[in-house]
Amino acid sequence: MVGAARTAPDTLPGRAAPLIPGLATAVAAVAVALAVHAVVPLLPAMTIAVVLGIAAVNLPGTSGLCDGPLRAGLNFAGKHLMRAGIVFLGLKLSLGDIAALGWATVGLVVGVVLLSFAGTYALGKLFRLDGDLPLLIATGFSICGASAIGAMAAVKGTRHADTVLPVALVTLCGTLAIGVLPLLMHPLGLDALRFGQWVGAGVHDVGQVVATAQTAGPAALGAAIIIKLTRVVLLAPIVAVVGGLERRRHGLSARASVSPAGAPRLEPAAPGKFPPVVPLFVVGFLAMILLRTTGWLPSGVVAAGSTAQDIALGAALFGLGASVRVRQLFKTGARATVMALCSWVLIAALAFGAVHLMGS
Secondary structure, three states: OHHHHHHHHHOHHHHHHHHHHHHHHHHHHHHHHHHHHHHOOOOOHHHHHHHHHHHHHHOHHHHHHHHOOOHHHHHHHHHHHHHHHHHHHHHHOOHHHHHOOOHHHHHHHHHHHHHHHHHHHHHHHHOOOOOOHHHHHHHHHHHHOHHHHHHHHHHHOOOHHHHHHHHHHHHHHHHHHHHHHHHHOOOOOOOHHHHHHHHHHHOOOHHHHHHHHHHHOHHHHHHHHHHHHHHHHOHHHHHHHHHHHHHHHHHHHHHHOEOOOOOEOOOOOOHHHOOOOOOHHHHHHHHHHHHHHHOOOOHHHHHHHHHHHHHHHHHHHHHHHOOOOHHHHHHHOHHHHHHHHHHHHHHHHHHHHHHHHHHO
């Protein structure tokens, strides 16, 4: 009996038990976020989920719970449910919709993403941000927000705690876009179609794109979604390139650990220890895109996948938000915040230029 009692925590139910309170809280927060979004469509549910997480860990009545019995489940949600959300995100994409844009437009969108990525990464280095922060912020801002940050963190092996600041910044700047960009539509002389293209090319997260573009009507919303999803497709190749470079770096480090005389100083990393070129969940993301492109999936399955993506990504963002200590963020994230705002302006300018080229 004593032996059984000792081994019980090693069973799957025993290991899962500490996760349940945090996961249940994250799912409940998603339900609240979706309900608020249904009442106020201008507020994206994913943004609300992040804000609820930040509030939960910073309010006196709930901060102890977030750091105590809920922490294991919240950390699990921030890492693993984020990956599940990325897989389901693929069901929103169809290669046929992207091809309908025409090669010139697709080329311009790709150009915006690559220039945004390079420019934001350079800004991160210019502002002397530490570690993987420049890369994570560049990925999130140029491709698809928190989902892209999660994918890049996986291929780089970035600690979960180090993804919190990039997610907070992409949420902040995406929320600013919802309020600021519609005010600039008429001063910049944009009609509904071009405004939608601008939003799709320049706003970070899919939910933020929808919230911003819908202010100008269905034409703007349709254009914004197609262009935004074209950007999302670039998640896989960019992650693959970084994954390949990371494996090469690990290989060089392993070879450098052998002395000139041939005596090993350090044990080289085993091939299985190397980061994957493309994480398995990104392969799942690509598979979902191809499956959606075939047209074989009934609309009900696509809708169910969209709901699953909202729940998984919303729970992940709540978990990440529940790691953001506002007081600490103000102390350590000031330079990163200024850098992110500069990137936000850069990407908006690049997207604006691309929109005019699309119409020429």
